[in-house]
Amino acid sequence: MKLKSFIVSFIILMIVWLLLTSSFDLAYLITGAVVSAILSLLLCKRCTIFKGMKLNPMALVYTIIYLFVFIFELIKSNLDVARRVLSPSLPINPGIVEVKTTLKSPMARMILTNSITLTPGTLTIDMVDDSIFIHWIDVKSTDKTEATEKIVKRFENIISKIYD
Amino acid sequence: METLEIIGAFILLSGSIFIFLGSLGLVRMPDVYNRIQAGTKASTLGTLLSLTGIALMTPSWWSRLLLLAIFIIITNPVSSHVLARASHKAGIKLSKRTVSDKYKAYNQAKEEAEHGNES
Structure with missing residues (x-):
């Protein structure tokens, strides 16, 4: 378990370093590798954030699918907000609803709630145990299961393939 | 080169x-x-589109701009969530058109349960 979080944080740090320097010189590569290894050794002794991550090819495929779904939803949400802002009657019907999530690992939950915030008309306010409280700009249903179906399910299905 | 710059300028404009x-x-x-x-949604997509436009205009910066985009996608929703939660905890009222507030109901129920335990 410890080795996995070491490898994941090493890869993330290395990618950030490569993007920052944007060069593949041997000197840069060695410096980056050494610094990333030291940092992940020092900081990842007890970190549990990558615990639920699955490291297999299917997870990678679903990550890419997820990125496309996410970008599509982001554009849709912006057009939605633009439509509401521009129409003279201001067609909103706001309210705070409660939904349930089945995801367990903290990283998966963070990705889920961030995605909810960036998609059409929803804003995560708080999370208590398995309940997420969401401010919804156009409330279609205050019922817990129905709201869960409408807001959470489309992301949760994909994220549950990437994380346990 | 010319066409890339023009496309980039239009994306920047959008x-x-x-x-x-x-x-x-x-x-x-x-x-x-x-x-x-x-605020959150428009600023996220607006910034991402601006960064894409800049990347098309000066292609040698793409890696750093990609890094910026990743940080914006990660941090923007977190900050808006914290703002919303803080304003709810500070008791800022929702507008008159609001139809339901489950969070307030939940907090009240929790408070009553705690008081019940004390007395």
Whole structure:
């Protein structure tokens, strides 16, 4: 378990370093590798954030699918907000609803709630145990299961393939 | 080279249009939570489009701009969530058009349960 979080944080740090320097010189590569290894050794002794991550090819495929779904939803949400802002009657019907999530690992939950915030008309306010409280700009249903179906399910299905 | 620059300029323009719509939303929406909604979404896509436009105009910067985009996608929703939660905890009222507030009901139920235990 410890080795996995070491490898994941090493890869993330290395990618950030490569993007920052944007060069593949041997000197840069060695410096980056050494610094990333030291940092992940020092900081990842007890970190549990990558615990639920699955490291297999299917997870990678679903990550890419997820990125496309996410970008599509982001554009849709912006057009939605633009439509509401521009129409003279201001067609909103706001309210705070409660939904349930089945995801367990903290990283998966963070990705889920961030995605909810960036998609059409929803804003995560708080999370208590398995309940997420969401401010919804156009409330279609205050019922817990129905709201869960409408807001959470489309992301949760994909994220549950990437994380346990 | 010329065409790339023109396409980049148009994408930059569309990004600034989205940011403008977001700021219009800040003025028009009735309460804090709806304003945060308009602000977060428009500023995220607006910034991403601007970065894409800049990347097309000066292709040698793409890696650093990609890094910026990743940080914006990760941090923007977190900050708006914290703002919304803080304003709810500070007791800022929702607008009159609000139809339900499950969070307030939940907090009240919790408080009553705690008082029940004390007495």
